[in-house]
Amino acid sequence: MHIVIIGGGDVGYELAKNLKHKNQSIVVVDKNPATVQTLGDRLDLPVINGNGANLDVLQKARIKSAQMLIGVTESDEVNIIACMIAKTLGVQYTVARVRRPESAGSIDVDTRGLTQIQLGIDLIISPEKTMAREIAKRIYFPDALEVEYYAEGKAMHMAVHVAENAKIANKPLHELTLPKGCIIVGIKRADGDFLLPGGSDSFSPGDKVYLIGKTEIMTEASWYLHRTKTRINRVVILGGGDIGSSLATLLESEAKQSWLVKIIEKDEQRVDELNRVLSRTIVLQGDGTDLSYFNEEEISEADVLVAVTGDDRTNMVASVMARKLGVQKVITEVTRIGYAPVYDALEIAETINPHLITASKILKYTRWEDVLSLSLLQDEVAETMELVLPDTAEVVGKKISEAGFPRGLLVGTIVRGQKVIIPDGDTRLMADDHLIIFSMPKACSKLDRYFACKLPNH
Amino acid sequence: MDFGEHLFLVGGAMLFLFFLANFIFQRFKLPSLLAYVFLGMALAGLLTGSELDIIDQISRIGIVLLFFLLGLHFPLNRLVNISRRVWKVGVMDIGFNFGGSFLIAYLFGFDLMAALIIGGVAYATSSSITVKMLEESGRLKTPEGEFKLALLIFEDLAAPVMVSFLVGLSTQGAISAGAVGVIFLKVLLVTVFSILLAYQGFRRLDVFVTRYINRDFMPLLAMAVALIFAGIAEAMDLSKLLGAFLAGVMLSETGMSKDLSKLIVPLKDISLPFFFFWFGTSITFGTGVISPIALVVLIFWAIVAKLIVGFWGGRLYGLSFKGAVRAAFSLTPRGEFSVVIAALADAVLRVFLGIYIVVTAIIGVYLFRKAPFFADHLARYKKK
Structure with a gap:
């Protein structure tokens, strides 16, 4: 798929980097020559210098052959105009970041009478509102470092730190009994290493553990690892x-x-x-x-x-x-990704980045129509996503152990109707299952092979 | 001295006296309103009834403008927000201050009517003193500032009901449920009417106000709104302060509170001293105070009860520990509302109540100023 990204700032960079990993054809447009130079060097991608709301510049970016345009400049107006032009030229999907969404229609915000069709934008993302929702989730689950809901809130993924006094520390995973209805899908070591755990792996205090499972048991599971229950008044x-x-x-x-x-x-x-x-x-x-x-x-x-x-x-x-x-709990907005080491040094554990959140929202859209939700983990080491398994998928009817999933891809939870299932090797995948998948970057590009999901307009 | 013939001279002399007293008090870091109260107490004997009437009229404008300006900082949403949190504290306030003081007075042998009047005098913190002190000390926008204002507004809503209750009792010896019900209805009516007007009328005036804010007719509009609503409330036997406050609330819906305030502040600064002066003149002194022990106990309770309501209520309201302590030490002064209730008492009791009001006002102003100091020390003590 050919995708034009307008704006090479933090969000544009994040998107371009991720989409390039997924073998998409990307062109970035930015009006700042210095940004153009840096992006070209860092990403090895075509980067055009110019105004993204200018027709000539868009034509240089081969807008007519693009399936998607993403407007993520600092200017709402440029993002909106670029989308409008793109739509007029027949681009199927347009995404705009709009900081003041009151001026444009969106599902999340007051449309003030304007429809998204009139604006020519398929997805409007307001980073501020998205951030607010993200922070609210962390207040609902104060002991978690990351939280994301799936399948209309029936399932979720959560990241927690292993406490010093956790009884489970330093024991191999196969000896542990977590509350029924959740599964550990990833461990990030204190030194930064990330692994998809096997039965012989164990936790150490300070590790960041990623869990996926039923929403109602997650607080209990978090207590199991984190050993604290923060009360918020x-x-x-x-x-x-x-x-x-x-x-x-x-x-x-x-x-x-x-x-x-x-x-x-x-x-x-x-x-x-x-x-x-x-x-x-x-x-x-x-x-x-x-x-x-x-x-x-x-x-x-x-x-x-x-x-x-x-x-x-x-x-x-x-x-x-x-x-x-x-x-007890401090949640800090960080706009510069490069400041991360400073925050670590200051022991500010919970940071939240509007650019990463915006990027993950947009990335969902660049995937398959069946991907309902996708979030990049904070450390950018993996992604979790929810997708609906179409009946044409190769793996339908197969047991998970027979599906031949590559290392780095894990089906964490299946939501089948009202039922939330934590799958094992013997669980059969069925059409219309909502799968919550945890995947490392390398495995991401192979997803469509197993789940037969089609790219938009492909 | 005839005010009518020498209006400029007398008026000018009074303003000069206000200036001088204020200046001296500020030099000694004392609150200026006490200067006006003392002046009033000192000069009360020199003024005739008609002169006092004129001063009374000007003072009403001052206090009305003070509450109008206050209302400008309370858009409806904020008002709804704080009223949701303050009503429990308001009820607690009635219980401790009205109820507690009534009980003490009754136990000291005052008859039922006298004890009820004492309870009424002890009930409300002086809105004017508190607001003026908040302004002078720069604490109007602190968290506890909002809490105190919320409580004062509650008292202003409850006070007319209490006055009518006591007036009914003192004049007829009985009170009909119907009369109290009518007052409740009036308060409700005025409030609902103001809310509707704010949403339907004033909110749409924002373009007009923004366009003409610097024109010479805008102070006229602002004053007109303030006085009309105070007048309507008064005509309905409700507190004029409540009317003025609601007028400010309505105009705040235009989103131009700051600019509108600037238009009115100079007028308020000139007329408000007359209010405190009048307050000073209205306090009756005389010889032969009945039951000085009861007076001391009641004054002690006036401080303690407000401390309890301020601290406990403040915590209930959501204030921090220090904020609640500051609030607790800022609610003691009794003032204009107490004077109104005291007027219902007989001459002997009036002397008793006059002293009560002046002493609580002076102690209250002192505690108000010291509140941050007490809060810091108590917080440090608590940490240890």
């Missing part, structure tokens, strides 16, 4: 921007929970705006990194601090401060 959000306000709205809508949510926002006018929009959240005016006056006392009593000011350095300082004040 007070959530403090630093930064009342789009992410902060979307998150507060999401948390407010959770009727079962009685969290006390506070937003600390610097800008007085924004505080007034938030007070007009939010109905349960306490909105405070203050500088998130100012240790004086009430910030310190607000943050020190928080169970969760979410630092989403939009500025990496401010987030970093606030997160360190929160750690020092003993906040």
Whole structure:
């Protein structure tokens, strides 16, 4: 498939890199000559210098033969116009990142009367809203490092750290009995090595363990490995921007929970705006990194601090401060992927990157029509995805042990109707099964061979 | 001295006195409102009834504008948000302050009516003193600032009901459920009417207000809205402060609160001192205080009950430990509402209540200023 990516920033780079691994034909367009140079060198791909909303530039990128255009520049307008032009020229799939989605239609947001057909965009991604949903999940499951739902919430994958006092540490996996209904699919060692575990492998304290299974037993499974149960009463959000306000709205809508949510926002006018929009959240005016006056006392009593000011350095300082004040869970927005080592050094464990989240949302779209959900793991070492097995798939009717899946590909969970199944070698795959698959990058390119899913328009 | 003939001279002299007293108090780092109260107490004897009437009228404008400005910072959503959290604290406030003080007074041998009046005087924290102190100390936008304002609004909603209850009792010796029901209905009616007007009317005025905010007719509009709604509330026997506050809430829906505030603040700064001055003149002193021990106990309880409500209620509301301590130490001053209730008492009890109000106001202002200090120390002690 020929894909044109407009914008070579962090998201564009991430997409181009991933799609190239999957043997797609990629052209990137960026208006910054320096970015063009760097991308060309790093990815060994055709990168065109120019405005992505310009017809001539798009033609240079062979837009007419493209099946997909992805607009991920910093400018909403360029992304939208590029999609509109592409649609007019017959490109089948268009994806735009739109930071202010109120100006364009989308499933997730208020369409204000405009349909996506009118806009010529098939998928609109608002990184801020997506981020907010991601953070909300982590607040629902505070002891998990990563969480993703599948099959309408029936199944999920989760990553947790193995605690020092976990009884299971240093024992081989085949000796362990995890709660029924979940499976360990990956282990990331403290030194950065990643492995798909076998029966003889064991955990060490500090390892990051990836589990897939039934949603209702995951909290218990997490306790088994992590040995802590964090109780959340007070959530403090630093930064009342789009992410902060979307998150507060999401948390407010959770009727079962009685969290006390506070937003600390610097800008007085924004505080007034938030007070007009939010109905349960306490909105405070203050500088998130100012240790004086009430910030310190607000943050020190928080169970969760979410630092989403939009500025990496401010987030970093606030997160360190929160750690020092003993906040149990600190979730930090990081916009620069390159800062990761600094965060590790500062022991800021839970970071969340809008670019990776946006990229994984878009990547799902570049796959098969049957892929319902896909998420890149934070460490970019593997992906999990949910797909529906079509009746034409080669593996339908076969036992998993007979399917001949390559190493690096694991069917973690099967959702069949209302039933959630943790498969073993004897489980037969059936048409219309929702499969939650855990896969290493090398195995990703071979997925279509086994599941016979077709690329869009192929 | 005839106010009518020498309006400029007397008016100018008063403003100059206000300026001087305020300046001196600020030099000594004392709250300026106490300067006005003391001036009022000192000059009460020199002013005639008609002069006091004029001062009373100006003072009403001052207090109405203070609450209008406050309302500008409370868009409807925020109001709904805080009212959801504050009502329990409000009920607790009635129980501890009205109920507790009533019980103490009754146990000290006051008759039922006198004890009820004492309970009413002890109930409400002075909105004007609290808001002015919050403004002066720069603590209006703190978390506990919001909590205190929420509680004051609750008191302003409950106070008219309480006044009518007590007036009914003191004049007729009985109160009909119907009369209290009518007041409840009125409060509800005014609030619902304001909400509807805010959503249907003022929210659509944003383009107009943004366009003309710098024109000379805008202060007229803002003042008109403030006074009309205060007037409507007053005409319905409700608190004019509630009316003014709701007017501010409605105008805040235009999204131009900050600019609208700028138009009104100078007017408020000139008229508000008259309010505290009037408050000073309205306090009755005399000889022969009945039951000084009861007075001391009631004043002690006035501080303790508000400490409990402020701290416990503040924690319930969602304040941090320090925020709740600051709130607890900021609710003591009793003021204008207490004066209104005290007016229902007989002359002897009025002297007793006059002292009660002045002492709680002065101690309250002191505690208010020291609240951050107490909060820091208690937090440090708690950590240890």
